[in-house]
Amino acid sequence: AQSVTQPDIHITVSEGASLELRCNYSYGATPYLFWYVQSPGQGLQLLLKYFSGDTLVQGIKGFEAEFKRSQSSFNLRKPSVHWSDAAEYFCAVAPSGGSYIPTFGRGTSLIVHP
Amino acid sequence: DVKVTQSSRYLVKRTGEKVFLECVQDMDHENMFWYRQDPGLGLRLIYFSYDVKMKEKGDIPEGYSVSREKKERFSLILESASTNQTSMYLCASRLGASGNTIYFGEGSWLTVV
Numbered sequence: 001a002q003s004v005t006q007p008d009i010h011i012t013v014s015e016g017a018s019l020e021l022r023c024n025y026s027y028g029a030t031p032y033l034f035w036y037v038q039s040p041g042q043g044l045q046l047l048l049k050y051f052s053g054d055t056l057v058q059g060i061k062g063f064e065a066e067f068k069r070s071q072s073s074f075n076l077r078k079p080s081v082h083w084s085d086a087a088e089y090f091c092a093v094a095p096s097g098g099s100y101i102p103t104f105g106r107g108t109s110l111i112v113h114p
Numbered sequence: 115d116v117k118v119t120q121s122s123r124y125l126v127k128r129t130g131e132k133v134f135l136e137c138v139q140d141m142d143h144e145n146m147f148w149y150r151q152d153p154g155l156g157l158r159l160i161y162f163s164y165d166v167k168m169k170e171k172g173d174i175p176e177g178y179s180v181s182r183e184k185k186e187r188f189s190l191i192l193e194s195a196s197t198n199q200t201s202m203y204l205c206a207s208r209l210g211a212s213g214n215t216i217y218f219g220e221g222s223w224l225t226v227v
Contacts, residue, residue, distance in 0.1 A: 009154070041221075042221070043118070043204055043218035043220045043221055045218070046215050046216075049213065094213055099164075100212055100213055101147075101172075104149075104156045104157040
């Protein structure tokens with residue numbers, strides 16, 4: 001079975017600063033990888049996903065993520081954070097076969113200071 | 115756009131009550147999910163449905179059951195609500211298996227008193 005770890009429970013950045021949210025996974029093969037964002041009181045929205053090919057993936061709202069097989073990581077980045085990016089971010093990993101049911105990390109809460 | 119609608123956003127129920135959480139999706143998706151979200155624990159899968167009348171237990175099915183009589187509707191049932199089931203419940207749907215995007219509803223906040 002797969003597992004995913006988001007080591008940071010909270011991250012605080014200043015508006016305009018760069019951002020990196022960490023995600024590490026455990027799975028025997030190359031998994032399907034996802035980042036979702038959840039604004040307060042809302043459901044989750046997909047930011048980006050990786051299945052295969054180019055290891056640098058572009059998503060919505062100016063986010064990108066890089067798949068590093070050697071480090072079993074799929075970190076999310078943004079060069080300049082806006083106050084509206086304050087939210088909860090979830091990394092998810094799904095097996096590349098079977099039911100493809102994803103496992104979600106515990107989330108990282110992003111706080112943006114003006 | 116895909117729309118996943120959870121009809122009840124906020125519910126307060128008493129211990130021992132039977133609770134129904136309803137979810138409807140409008141994109142003819144085969145797969146539907148019910149997750150529970152608690153602070154610090156992320157999302158945990160309660161039940162998954164491959165298609166109509168087909169279901170599979172997730173990681174935390176105890177105390178819950180589900181019903182999928184029509185493709186667009188997936189109901190979560192708490193047979194006898196308990197205070198430890200106070201949580202945010204998220205419904206989601208997906209077009210078939212593979213790595214397709216999972217679309218989430220806005221969630222149902224359930225408080226059991």
